[in-house]
Amino acid sequence: MKPITLKVITLEDVETIFKNRTDMIFDIVIDAFKKYINGDVLLPDKISQIFDNSTQNRINCMPATLFSEAVSGLKWVSVFPTNAAVGEPNVTGVMLLSEIKTGFPIALIDGTLCTKIRTAAVGCVAAKYLAPSKVKKVGFIGAGEEARMHCVLLKHLFPTINTCRVASRKHSTEIDFVNELSRCMKDVSFIDCEGDYSKAVEDTDIIVTAISAQAPLLKANAINKGCLYIHVGGWEDEYAVAQKASKIVCDDWEASKHRTQTISRMYKEGLLTDDDIYANLNEIIQGSKLGRENDEEIIYFNSVGLSFIDINFANEIYKQAQEMHLGRMVTLAGLNDTDYSIFL
Template sequence: MECFLMDVLWLEQSDVKSVIDMSLTLDAVEHGFFEHGLKKVQMPPKSYLYFNKHNGDLRTMPSFMEEQDIAGVKIVNVHTNNREKGLPTVMAVIVLNSTQTGAPLAVMDGTHITDMRTGAAGGVAAKYLARNDSRVVGMVGTGGQARTQLLALSKVMDIEEVKMTCRNISHCTSFESDMKQVIDADFTSKDSIRDVCDCDVLITTTPVRKPLVMSEWVREGTHINAIGADARGKQELDPALLKRSTIIVDDIVQASHSGEINVPFSTGIISQSDIHAELGEVIAGIKQGRRSDDDITIFDSTGLAIQDLVTANMVYMRAVELGIGKRLKLF
């Protein structure tokens, strides 16, 4: 039951981290996709403000879930030069609102939630789309998002080997050092992306605007989580690879203008008929996901507002239960 007081629960990043883990996030995100597949959500496509001279953008992501009766909005940036300033490339704030009054219930750090729910989406996609015997993971990119992607995968499959590559070999070393603490697997650093593509599940987490994974490098039966393309003009995969694969998007409208499919879609290389399903439709049993062990499946992840909403609501409920956070008067 909501308490109709004009105060807001403030949760800073340390508060969020104290109540969230990947297993909880996976459950929340899977349910969010399920409701999305049943069309029981309101979720306009994310809107963008582009700060071209600052190499950045600002995005707003509102959503409402009917079954859970929760609503909110995330405001998130992507500034590629922030690392030079000692700031995260991606930062976010999430506001949860009462559906009864519209009043804000909580304001919380969304940066860690963004990392976790994006990783969880990849884990959920692999759960439904990867071959059951998948054991080898390939990582193109070893930044912060690569960590939560691999963490989520470790919860849904038995990982025996992780192949990784990135532009700076020292980043691969730190990635291996960090992830070996939570995943019992062999880690091997590769000089080429082609070598990394020899895997069962391929994860791409780069911000590039020209394809770096070529079709001929990917063998039949591979599942790919394409994570990096989250804005107009970005793409990581060879369009020829898309043409020979089963494409699953998180949301068809959003992916068309800001996902992995956005460039080949806008140039006519692929059309809406080439998009097999939304992930929520697969989870809800409305459409089939992987159709054979030889099928190449691609999950085009743009990041949905409902992922933030269900994860933030889980954080809020646990924080209230445990008495975590600060109460701030709004008026």
């Protein structure tokens, strides 16, 4: 029997791989979409086990296969919005990667940091095509880890950003957001808005909601012309926001329409149809649909999270770990046949 081994790659290993290589993060997202466009992706439905409909505490199983890379994998990710109230991370996860010649597992990879990176990177790739021509002011509803990752990656993508406003349910979280990010973004003026969500987003070029609130916190009258809205979570904006948008773009509308996000709710209630969705992001990347056409458009970008992007990240992390001698090898099954006598 051939030994079955896999490489365990920790969060710290993932940090080492991406340190000072931020552009690689965006490249992985774009490469994943190109694989999808070329038919190199097998994308089963995401399985979401929701334990509480009111809080949306859930665990998602997100599988995908990349035929061109000869790998298959899944991300097992928990999303527990109630954790924030007790100071615990609300998103944790692991990724399992297998090769598809024998089906053997090859890597077990931290999925917590990678989820934050992937989610923010998809929003930023969308922003490359959908943001206004001059991005100087950004506004955040939510001040947790996902909001912070979006802020850092947006600043990398748009060095012209000079103002960042943030509002959260707890003022202390806003202060933590400001204190942490102002240390590494010294040319940005940070404004904590003391829970005033409208103040956080007024007169901004890009809005990000990342709060897991399950409530319509973002109001349409607070959004100015030319704004890009990056919708990250579930139900965070009133229906009028989508109705005000010039274009609604999704990472994937079919994957979104039966979920619990704002536009998914609108679809189920008959307030939004397939025809109201302008494009999926891959259509804009490949050029079959235009992105932003002028600085008057209000563009709504909806991100649900696509497993083939996660698996593309997992595969690239695995390859980089091999090259950089990171991670730890573990033997799951050795050379010996099973000793059945132990069960007697």
